[in-house]
Amino acid sequence: MYKKEIEEYIEAHKQEMLDDICTLCRINSEKMPYKEGMPFGPGAFEALTEALSISESYGFSINNYDNYVGTVDLNDKETQLDILAHLDVVPAGEGWKETEPFNPIVKNGKLFGRGSSDDKGPAVAALYALRAVKDLNIPLSKNVRLILGTDEECGSSDIAHYYSVEKEAPMTFSPDGAFPVVNTEKGGLAGHFTAEWEASGELPKIVKLEAGLKVNVVPGKVFATVAGVEEALLKKFADETQVTTGIRYEIEMMGDQGIITAIGEGAHASTPEEGNNALTGLLYYLLKLPLAECPQVTMLRRLHDLIPHGDTSGKSLGIAMGDEISGDLTLAFSLLKVTDTGLEGTFDSRCPICSNEENVLQVVKKNMEDKGFTLHNDSMRPPHHVDGNSEFVKTLLQVYETYTGRKGECISMGGGTYVHDLKNGVAFGASMPETDNRMHGADEFAVVEELVVSAKIFAQVIVDLCS
Template sequence: MDNAKELISKKIDELRDRLVEATQEIVRVKSVLGPAEPGKPFGEGPAKAIETALKISEELGFKTKNVDNYVGYAEYGEGKEMVGVLGHLDVVPEGDGWTYPPYGAEIHDDRIYGRGTIDDKGPTMAALFGLKAIKELGLPISKRVRILFGSNEESGSNEIEYYLEHDEAPTIGFTPDANFTVIYAEKGITLFDVVMRFDKKPTSGIKIVKITGGEVKNMVPRLARAVLHVDDESLKKSVIEAVEDYRKEKNVDLSCEDNGDGLTIVSTGVAAHGATPEQGKNAIMQLFMFLDTLDLGDTDVKKFIHFFAENVGMETNGKKFGVYLKDETGELTFNIGTVSVDENEGRLGLNIRYPVTYTYDDFIKPFNKKLEGTGIVIENMVAQNPLYFPKDHPLIQTLSKVYHEVTGNEPVLLAIGGGTYAKEMKNMVAFGPNFPGQPELDHQTDEYIAIDHLVQLAKIYGSAIYELAK
């Protein structure tokens, strides 16, 4: 470790108690998304968190600015170029079952407990104190450094668009809101619906009244249900027998309940994140595969079910659909996360993530071609481009070098299917705060950050800021 990093490390040790106090202070603010108020676009809590972070920053001697309670920042240094560290102060709701008060920031066993301690208030304070060490030491830097306090990351990162319209974008930087060492690649992400209007409807036999399932597009659904109206008892009996035969033959979790004039078929799968659908079992598609074996007549709902049973099935990589892509960062992932079918319409919610060296057009053109002539259309498309830095990019190399020098651990570069806060600003990557093998405590009950971990982060981030800004 060079002299500057040793000095930063020693200075952080001196600042340890104040760092802990500042982290406790910001964690005590319940910064969950709330109803918008005048001057508080994301509610009282996130605005209070920005105010608190700026107060701490001013006490540390930094120039500060509140960008209309969308984003706040602390700034140090001079120069045309700017190093940015993008952290967020908003948190997800605390939920139930906490051992210690979720906004108490109590210390037990040298850990600070509370919502946001690891995601992302603690790491953001660590970056702020890393910059404080540089300031106190008077280390020479040639760029400005801005610690940015976001307030809407957990609910869409809508604050960043506003900030970029009203203030300056960093030249280069990182977000302390993921994993170490460096995430150099993040897949492109799409969320959208595929919809078919039903004109040709059943007149007799088995009628699908409704199909429901899944909660969000970016999760593999665990449950799906189909409610069927069946004309007579013999037909009903044959459907019940078909469910049982299919369950045994395919070894799937299907059940059937007689509800009087019809049947309810329940499909149970295994939940997983939309970024890794191969780790789950899709209850919606499991149900569609069974329904496709029934005689639903020459109807639009049959065509809708058959199309997806045939062209998706239980696949999670888009091969049958004709949209398969693969590069060094992995395969395209194809997840059907939600379903809503009634007598008038069929709607599926999709989350497709494509490898980073490809473009949106590489995926959407063959997707649209597959839909030609089916009557199925795309609605509500939300698309996020991939993030990709070559492994030899100076930003990746600098952060990897700092990580190795401060921790002594070999850097491991990561490519992921998920999306991080880094995608919200150009020339940024995700850098920590979770070390390899650490439990993932984000959004969990009893979220905490160990004080030694917090201090280590300040040393890493202080050294990273210095290397980028010197």
């Protein structure tokens, strides 16, 4: 019911929807230091304020939960369905070519810009789904609430704040994954570890290494400074190592110190195999240099043995595993700081349903301790799974099939979404299964027609679940 009306409405408002997405994508809403009344900084605050203002201008009732979360209600009835989206973004990062990160453009059927696919584009698509149902005067017996968060990329404390005062809806989906339906999300271990040693004055040596943006981002560009190695030798090893790693190494001399820039390809930490980790590539390069033997070099060599370049499965840490429902464990080495007397690092591991603290956490802890590292984690995030045969999930799949002509099926993902800790929450859209929209990487984009069909699908889901 109402398919023709929904399709015509969304097509008629397509350009307006893209304009609203671009308005939000121009705002750098990455997490910033707290300011009074702005729990995640001015960027996230501005994005939330703007999104709520847009929603209110379309006649919706809005609510602001202490600038953590904003909500948009379709009506004043009992809520049947929550749609969870987020307005914060990961840092812009390096390597953008199609446009500047916060200067969104539409080009060749794609909307480029940070947040276009993760998750401002899908959030606005969901808003237009609500708008279509409202403006078409489609009768509903239940309410739908669009929930707009601002801290999804850095721990989801915003949603924890929201659910401390509001109850979970009977059904929830987040347009922050992929179609058809993601009913399984892997668990996670963000492994934080340290090591300490005595300083050494011997040359050649590593002076400084501080790499990575966020725990859930595969580093695409990192830097290190070394002392006591001639420029010709640095360049010789750079050329040789690039052949092995696929990483490009740039050398700049400042006196007797060489600044090495390792350039790989960033990616989302849930799919590390889609990038080329500049951090592990930099370690590989540094350990090829004729550095003076010292505790620092010894520990970096041990670290690279545990997480070598190209190992995205956790094999060297002893935790490679997988299952039929959720696939293989993945591992991304994302953050590292090295000084004269110690190091601090973090890796991001996405763990399948067959994982648990005994076969992942305890194994990593022991294997790192055997090499002289201290793992500081006492727990890990369990995997999430919703029954694929529930009426809720079957309805989502049926609507997807109706609007795309594709087969609907349940899939698993490594990325965690807002629904991970909700009893009846799944990820649903807003990209097609084959689309790699460079989420968390340079030149992030959303396919325009995928946003359009997502808005149509979401509107139909609202009608089917809430009439």
